[in-house]
Amino acid sequence: MSMREAIAAYVHDGDTVSLEGFTHLIPTAAGHEIIRQGRRNLTVVRMTADIVVDQMLAGGCVSKLVSSFVGNSSAGSLGELRRRIEHKVPEPLEFEEYSHYGMVCRYLAGAQRLPFYPLRSYAGSGLTSVNDGIRKVVSPYPAPDGGEEHVYVVPPVNPDVTIVHAQRADRAGNTQIWGLTGIQAEAVFAAERAVVVVEEIVDDEVVRSDPNRTVIPAHAVDAVVVCPRGAHPSFAQGYYDRDNAFYRAWSHISKDSARLRGWLAEWVYGTRDHEEYVARLGEAFWADLAVGDAWSLPVNYGRRL
Template sequence: MAAPDKVTDLSSAVAAHVRDGMTVALEGFGHLIPFAAGHEIIRQGRRDLTFCRMTPDLLADQMIAAGCVSKLVASFFASGSAGSLHEVRRRVENADPQPLEVEEYSHYGMVCRYQAGAAGLPFFPLRSYAGSDLPKLNPLIRKVSDPYGGPDIYVVPPLRPDVTIVHAQRADRSGNVQMWGIVGAQQEAAYAAETVIATVEEIVEEDVVRSDPNRTVLPSHAVTAVVECPGGAHPSYTQGHYDRDNAFYREWTPISRDREAVLGWLEEWVHQVPDRAAYLDKLGAERWRGLGVAPRPSQPVDFGRRRVAAQEVAS
């Protein structure tokens, strides 16, 4: 029986799987951030989303400014170490132009929430909130008694997104997704979700995936749709494909300070740009070349095979 072909285009994937009012996770820890997917959500005008993300960097600024997000579930608010998220700050500090509901955790707290969601657990215990003020700010971070007689311990509730979206280096057509470099909570967030969309730099043949199976972070049974989307993580980076566009992060800070400038950027770079290919054309070949990386192959790995199987192939 042939494996199902899960390849589609980004517009169709978002149209089919992301609906108003959903809880949506867009994960990637500094690396492999699914910006193209976030921009397509903006382009399609989704509303009232609960947006989940560790380190809600400028993608959060953009999606919130576009009116897509009514609640943010996140940890560590920063624009990629290049400044504040001023759209987020306007909403939280001044309810300008309207308030934003925020549910804040530590990084590890978010990972534990995804793990609990993926495992079907009612909560996940962790010690790292001892001495922290976060439990005072977030009533969902609670203490429970240790049933084995130890001291009380903090717990966080499961996080089960309706849709998780990730970006990766490659996948085959049936949805076996491979990543390398910094991998954050993509696997946990995917297994916790009802639906998973993976955007990738390239679609490869099944034999390529089978040749290096340990890089398969998400196997096909966990993935709903696969989209070939080169450059889909810009301005973040994709290990082995292109570097982080640090200039873009620095440029965002003065834009983010001015709400009208943010809306103008969204109009120019999202609404007036039909897809990621057009976005990269607008970015310009010279700037894109400047983000290119030199090759650094890893050493080959010999996985071996049974001698009987090898002899059958040889014959």
């Protein structure tokens, strides 16, 4: 599908939408299309809420955020998110906060259709006082000393739709990722619907030649969208580098509400699609983000003679 078709078909007002990609392969172009189509009252689930979430907030798309980290990826703050949480301007944002691993466990529980997932890392944490979704249960097994053991648990998350970005897929949706991976596969399996955005579609033989890179199998995918450079300003290993200048600039853009809305007017509402966004930046800009070759050595998987 085109990005426009996929968002129209699979993202609806009031949905819970997961956007995953950890520093790498962030589905920014999908977030922009959600803004263009004017989706409202979304619950956004993203382990590391960053620039794309800030932009969707400014676009009026998000009423609730579920996340474990909010910030401009080591380059500063998210101005729109801070206005919503700290000052309730222009309206309040419901924020449900977990740790990184707490979010991982929520996806694991959702993907496996479990009622909860146990973890130890909340012992002594202040998060339990601000999030009543983090609870404590008695282990059904005795502790080493024979007594009761109490374990923290988190609930599953089952998004209406998960959207991820990846390097490549075949036409069936077998999706391959390399480099820095996150929780994409679990987020896809946890969801009712899944949209995979890729840098390119490749022939079946390419995927079959290196099956261990297939992180998401076709049967879990509802739509494949080809969108080159669709992760900008994040990076796609082997395709283009991270746009660090944009990350640094974003803190200044988002700090000023009027300037942020001006940016949206020019770069999101003012472009028909991501292809126009890419073209407007210009080839000289993309040449600065070009990456050199670093080929992996061949692997002999072997076959019957």
